[in-house]
Amino acid sequence: MKILKHLGLVTLLLSAPSVYADNSELLVNAAMERLKHQVRYDGAYVKLDYPMGDVPADTGVCTDVVIRSYRQLGIDFQQLVHEDIKANFNQYPSKRNWGLTRPDKNIDHRRVPNLQAFFxxxxKSIEVTKNGNDYKAGDLVTWMVNGSLPHIGIVVKKRSADGKRPMIVHNIGRGPELEDMLFDYPITGHYRY
Structure with missing residues (x-):
C-alpha cells in the first residue's frame, strides 16, 4: 500500500484489489445522480487544476461519468492515475497510443485505455462473458465502439426490459444516460474498483 499526500489530500493507492469495491451501492447512486446533469459531449483538451481538477460541468465524455461518480465517493482518479503513470509510465499506453513521453495530469485520467491499465x-479484472448476470452493480465495463473508439460505463442495479442484462450509465455522445447497451459493442474489459 502506498499513501500519497498532496495539498492536504490523502489518497490510498493500492496494489491489491480495491477496498472501494464494498462501496458499489454508493457508486451506483452517484452514477444515477449523473443522469440529472445536462452535459454536452466534448472531449477537448482542457488545462485542469490538480488535484480534483475537472472540465466544465456542462461538458464531458464517457470517462467523465466515471470520474465524477467516483468523486462523489471521495476518489480522485485524476490524482490516482497521474501518480501511478508517473511512477510506472511504461505500464500505460500513453507512448504507444498518443506518442507521449511523460504523464499529463490534464488528460491521462480521461482516456479509457489509461483507466483500463489503472483498473x-x-x-480487479473480471472475465468478460456474454452472461448479463456476471456483471454486478458498480462494475465498470469498457467497449470498442465502431472498431476504434474506446468507451466506458458503470453497471447499475436496473435491468433490461427482459431482465437479462443490467443497465449501464454512460455518455456515448448524448450526455449521461441510462441504457440497455451492455452487449451492443465488443467488450474490452470488465473491472471492479
Whole structure:
C-alpha cells in the first residue's frame, strides 16, 4: 500500500484489489445522480487544476461519468492515475497510443485505455462473458465502439426490459444516460474498483 499526500489530500493507492469495491451501492447512486446533469459531449483538451481538477460541468465524455461518480465517493482518479503513470509510465499506453513521453495530469485520467491499465493494476479484472448476470452493480465495463473508439460505463442495479442484462450509465455522445447497451459493442474489459 502506498499513501500519497498532496495539498492536504490523502489518497490510498493500492496494489491489491480495491477496498472501494464494498462501496458499489454508493457508486451506483452517484452514477444515477449523473443522469440529472445536462452535459454536452466534448472531449477537448482542457488545462485542469490538480488535484480534483475537472472540465466544465456542462461538458464531458464517457470517462467523465466515471470520474465524477467516483468523486462523489471521495476518489480522485485524476490524482490516482497521474501518480501511478508517473511512477510506472511504461505500464500505460500513453507512448504507444498518443506518442507521449511523460504523464499529463490534464488528460491521462480521461482516456479509457489509461483507466483500463489503472483498473488492471489496482482494481480487479473480471472475465468478460456474454452472461448479463456476471456483471454486478458498480462494475465498470469498457467497449470498442465502431472498431476504434474506446468507451466506458458503470453497471447499475436496473435491468433490461427482459431482465437479462443490467443497465449501464454512460455518455456515448448524448450526455449521461441510462441504457440497455451492455452487449451492443465488443467488450474490452470488465473491472471492479
Amino acid at each position: 488492471k493494476r489496482h482494481g
